[in-house]
Amino acid sequence: MSQFGPDYVRAIAPYQAGKPISEVAREFGLDEASIVKLASNENPFGIPESAKAAMAAAAAELGRYPDANGFELKAALAKRYDVPADWITLGNGSNDILEIAAHAFVQKGQAVVYAQYSFAVYALATQGVGARGIVVPARNYGHDLDAMAAAIDADTRLVYIANPNNPTGTFISAPEIEAFLAKVPASVVVVLDEAYNEYLEQKDQFESTQWVRKYPNLIVSRTFSKAYGLAGLRVGFAIAQPAVTDLMNRIRQPFNVNSLAQAAAIAALNDKEFLRKGAENNRAGYRQLTAAFDELKLEYVPSYGNFVLVKVGDDDGAGARVNLALLKQGVIVRPVGAYGLPQWLRISIGLPEENARFVEALEKALG
Numbered sequence: 517m518s519q520f521g522p523d524y525v526r527a528i529a530p531y532q533a534g535k536p537i538s539e540v541a542r543e544f545g546l547d548e549a550s551i552v553k554l555a556s557n558e559n560p561f562g563i564p565e566s567a568k569a570a571m572a573a574a575a576a577e578l579g580r581y582p583d584a585n586g587f588e589l590k591a592a593l594a595k596r597y598d599v600p601a602d603w604i605t606l607g608n609g610s611n612d613i614l615e616i617a618a619h620a621f622v623q624k625g626q627a628v629v630y631a632q633y634s635f636a637v638y639a640l641a642t643q644g645v646g647a648r649g650i651v652v653p654a655r656n657y658g659h660d661l662d663a664m665a666a667a668i669d670a671d672t673r674l675v676y677i678a679n680p681n682n683p684t685g686t687f688i689s690a691p692e693i694e695a696f697l698a699k700v701p702a703s704v705v706v707v708l709d710e711a712y713n714e715y716l717e718q719k720d721q722f723e724s725t726q727w728v729r730k731y732p733n734l735i736v737s738r739t740f741s742k743a744y745g746l747a748g749l750r751v752g753f754a755i756a757q758p759a760v761t762d763l764m765n766r767i768r769q770p771f772n773v774n775s776l777a778q779a780a781a782i783a784a785l786n787d788k789e790f791l792r793k794g795a796e797n798n799r800a801g802y803r804q805l806t807a808a809f810d811e812l813k814l815e816y817v818p819s820y821g822n823f824v825l826v827k828v829g830d831d832d833g834a835g836a837r838v839n840l841a842l843l844k845q846g847v848i849v850r851p852v853g854a855y856g857l858p859q860w861l862r863i864s865i866g867l868p869e870e871n872a873r874f875v876e877a878l879e880k881a882l883g
């Protein structure tokens with residue numbers, strides 16, 4: 517063990533990202549072009565053409581620093597979500613927003629509440645500031661908001677909620693979240709992480725971005741990485757009242773969102789057709805995958821995101837074993853043993869032919 521750094525930094529278990537295609541090709545002696553990656557909830561359509569064109573135009577100015585205030589992107593977001601531009605914080609991915617919130621609102625020795633089986637970054641951000649994580653047991657693989665409200669103690673300064681949740685795909689309805697927000701003490705900031713919001717069906721969509729008007733301690737976090745297809749560019753944003761936004765802005769690196777990302781995000785935000793096509797593909801892919809799981813008699817958690825959590829065996833070696841068998845066939849998915857789900861795999865929803873490749877490989881892997 518290193519002698520450097522604080523104990524709480526040495527105690528952090530590094531984030532385990534999905535394996536890159538090039539690495540799997542090298543390790544298993546496969547042709548990169550034959551590999552299917554359904555591991556990181558990326559958009560199977562890739563980057564929208566509209567965003568590519570905007571980036572090409574913006575590339576001419578890369579000798580200059582980005583707009584530190586993100587004026588145009590914030591203006592576009594303000595218009596879309598009907599909030600003042602100074603209620604918006606831009607992030608280098610929404611991961612950056614989650615980190616900024618921890619640094620802005622929590623100090624060493626204080627506490628952060630989040631759910632078991634929720635996004636791994638909550639624990640990392642908490643540990644990174646030397647705070648204590650209060651991990652609340654999940655209910656049906658999702659957030660137990662009553663238990664989370666009860667878990668808030670005198671040291672608690674921040675709560676993270678993922679809706680829909682990653683890696684389980686569970687969803688909390690608007691009335692449940694509002695009931696929770698009404699119970700949270702005014703001194704505790706709540707981050708509502710809605711990375712998959714754009715995949716929700718109309719009936720489940722609610723105006724969480726308007727809740728910030730009512731709740732001065734609420735941060736709504738969104739990303740361009742998933743439905744908008746810009747994961748590699750790293751851009752996300754938060755909406756919150758000015759008092760909260762002002763503190764986050766002090767912690768934020770001045771140039772945290774690069775010029776290409778700002779230009780691409782504006783284009784993607786206005787590309788309604790790309791979102792529509794993505795949502796449609798996602799619904800069809802969800803039916804395709806879950807029909808296969810039903811046929812194979814595999815349990816899965818009903819998902820509201822662009823991925824499905826499926827149980828591939830009853831022993832704690834099952835996830836790793838089936839994952840390895842899939843890798844050998846050139847299919848990359850996400851083992852979730854690090855989340856405490858060693859019998860499960862998380863499968864991102866791909867294009868129809870990618871989903872089919874996965875199902876075929878899964879059938880072989882299960883024997």
Ligand SMILES: *Cc1c(COP(=O)(O)O)cnc(C)c1O
Binds near residue numbers: 740
């Ligand atoms: C993917 C994801 C994010 C962060 O993605 P960024 O690329 O950093 O914007 C945040 N929260 C959840 C729950 C996610 O699944």
